[in-house]
Amino acid sequence: GESVGLHLPTLSVQEGDNSIINCAYSNSASDYFIWYKQESGKGPQFIIDIRSNMDKRQGQRVTVLLNKTVKHLSLQIAATQPGDSAVYFCAENKTPGNQFYFGTGTSLTVIP
Amino acid sequence: DSGVTQTPKHLITATGQRVTLRCSPRSGDLSVYWYQQSLDQGLQFLIQYYNGEERAKGNILERFSAQQFPDLHSELNLSSLELGDSALYFCASSGTSGRATEQFFGPGTRLTVL
Numbered sequence: 001g002e003s004v005g006l007h008l009p010t011l012s013v014q015e016g017d018n019s020i021i022n023c024a025y026s027n028s029a030s031d032y033f034i035w036y037k038q039e040s041g042k043g044p045q046f047i048i049d050i051r052s053n054m055d056k057r058q059g060q061r062v063t064v065l066l067n068k069t070v071k072h073l074s075l076q077i078a079a080t081q082p083g084d085s086a087v088y089f090c091a092e093n094k095t096p097g098n099q100f101y102f103g104t105g106t107s108l109t110v111i112p
Numbered sequence: 113d114s115g116v117t118q119t120p121k122h123l124i125t126a127t128g129q130r131v132t133l134r135c136s137p138r139s140g141d142l143s144v145y146w147y148q149q150s151l152d153q154g155l156q157f158l159i160q161y162y163n164g165e166e167r168a169k170g171n172i173l174e175r176f177s178a179q180q181f182p183d184l185h186s187e188l189n190l191s192s193l194e195l196g197d198s199a200l201y202f203c204a205s206s207g208t209s210g211r212a213t214e215q216f217f218g219p220g221t222r223l224t225v226l
Contacts, residue, residue: 032213034213042217043116043217043218043219044204044217045114046214093213097168098160098167098168099157099168099170100157105155
């Protein structure tokens with residue numbers, strides 16, 4: 001499941017620190033925005049989603065913020081752990097058509 | 113383990129050939145999605161089936177086709193293969209709604225076209 005070959009933005013954080021991963025989207029018509037995590041050699045794993053009429057949603061150790069004014073989405077991970085090391089993708093879900101569009105991903109490395 | 117299975121895990125074939133990738137969704141899931149993850153284009157949505165019927169179509173080439181069978185497993189058929197079709201192909205499934213953002217991905221099939 002690696003995305004090697006793409007020029008991925010990278011982020012390195014110290015274990016225990018908070019991480020912020022950013023994503024810019026292009027289409028204001030998207031209904032949902034979604035974050036997925038992909039560990040090396042595995043398929044993507046759903047983390048959290050947010051409906052387009054919301055600004056913030058919290059999950060377990062994660063928070064997603066949506067700024068529709070500047071078309072910006074962010075994922076905040078609290079108290080980052082080594083197991084959080086992965087590539088993180090933002091995705092848009094649009095109707096009609098139920099289309100899914102994924103960003104190129106950000107590679108997060110957690111330093112023990 | 114997501115509960116989604118894909119076979120085969122690896123596939124090596126030649127240009128011009130045809131292959132079939134298979135996916136079994138999580139027990140009870142009615143929707144199956146297919147994605148292609150390549151080195152130059154990232155993760156691309158190909159097609160979705162819901163309870164046997166095509167529900168959504170993404171960037172799927174005409175050389176590619178898919179179907180979902182009555183037992184809900186799905187197959188992705190790739191024909192007239194080109195070098196550029198080399199990629200990871202993921203299947204994902206989701207629950208009883210025809211539209212879901214929480215999808216469960218399988219481990220993928222790595223296709224290499226020589």
